[in-house]
Amino acid sequence: KPRLENKTALITGAASGIGSAIAELFAREGASLALLDVDIAAAETLARELADSGHRAIAVQADVSDADEVQHAVTQAQEALGRIDILINGAGINVFRDPLTLSEADWQRNLGVNLQGAWHCARAVLPSMLEASYGHIVNIASVHGHKIIPGSFPYPVAKHGLIGLTRALGLEYAARGIRVNSISPGLILTPAAERYFESCPDPEAERRRQTELLPCKRIGTSEEVAYAALFLASDEARFINATDLLVDGGRSQL
Numbered sequence: 601k602p603r604l605e606n607k608t609a610l611i612t613g614a615a616s617g618i619g620s621a622i623a624e625l626f627a628r629e630g631a632s633l634a635l636l637d638v639d640i641a642a643a644e645t646l647a648r649e650l651a652d653s654g655h656r657a658i659a660v661q662a663d664v665s666d667a668d669e670v671q672h673a674v675t676q677a678q679e680a681l682g683r684i685d686i687l688i689n690g691a692g693i694n695v696f697r698d699p700l701t702l703s704e705a706d707w708q709r710n711l712g713v714n715l716q717g718a719w720h721c722a723r724a725v726l727p728s729m730l731e732a733s734y735g736h737i738v739n740i741a742s743v744h745g746h747k748i749i750p751g752s753f754p755y756p757v758a759k760h761g762l763i764g765l766t767r768a769l770g771l772e773y774a775a776r777g778i779r780v781n782s783i784s785p786g787l788i789l790t791p792a793a794e795r796y797f798e799s800c801p802d803p804e805a806e807r808r809r810q811t812e813l814l815p816c817k818r819i820g821t822s823e824e825v826a827y828a829a830l831f832l833a834s835d836e837a838r839f840i841n842a843t844d845l846l847v848d849g850g851r852s853q854l
């Protein structure tokens with residue numbers, strides 16, 4: 601039996617990488633989906649592909665850092681799907697800067713997308729989840745939310761905050777049927793990771809260096825993160841709340 605039969609999910613950052621892998625897996629597991637992304641053309645393409653293979657999926661547009669856009673998109677999703685049982689906060693951006701020359705705009709953008717974005721989406725879906733006494737939220741954090749890797753400032757500030765948001769919100773509504781957990785992926789081969797490699801003076805050397813740093817000597821896949829999200833979002837994880845699951849091939853333990 602599909603594990604998300606009769607469930608609805610709103611996935612942010614659904615047009616690429618980890619978000620789109622979660623969308624594809626959740627669709628295969630029977631969920632009806634709202635794919636939220638700032639890149640509406642890419643979200644619509646994926647929604648069409650899923651619909652063509654018999655799944656229920658719509659695309660909605662929002663920049664998650666904008667609370668009003670998020671509220672509008674969530675209302676559209678609720679109207680189309682009836683309700684939202686699962687929220688996956690996958691939208692995120694890499695902001696790696698020198699602390700002293702970091703602009704105010706980049707500081708705000710990092711927090712706005714990577715931290716406040718998840719809060720905006722949670723706040724928009726929580727009232728109806730509370731009304732139904734049922735809901736699961738999964739935030740996609742990062743190993744950068746656990747371990748500081750020099751040269752990654754200020755991204756880890758937001759990801760530490762996102763793990764804090766997970767724990768705080770998880771406890772806030774635990775008695776009312778809502779669970780909030782996060783996943784902390786290590787290096788995962790996605791378009792964002794490819795862009796990072798391409799930004800390095802010697803992309804192939806950086807790819808080799810990063811691979812060598814991993815205990816399993818290979819970079820993770822988006823699907824491997826999606827399986828963790830499937831577990832946390834499913835009823836099988838009903839006693840798991842306010843915690844973080846590292847999906848990093850053991851990297852953070854070194």
Ligand code: NAD
Pocket residue numbers: 612613614615616617618619636637638639662663664665689690691692693694713717740741742743784785786787788789790791792793
């Ligand atoms: P990606 O760039 O491939 O996909 C991110 C998606 O989010 C894109 O579709 C993009 O359009 C969307 N997005 C970006 N900003 C947005 C905004 N303001 N509003 C709405 N949508 C927005 O990235 P990815 O590597 O798949 O990363 C997904 C998540 O996983 C991010 O939160 C990232 O921080 C996290 N993560 C990634 C890795 C990795 O190695 N790839 C590791 C740890 C954590």
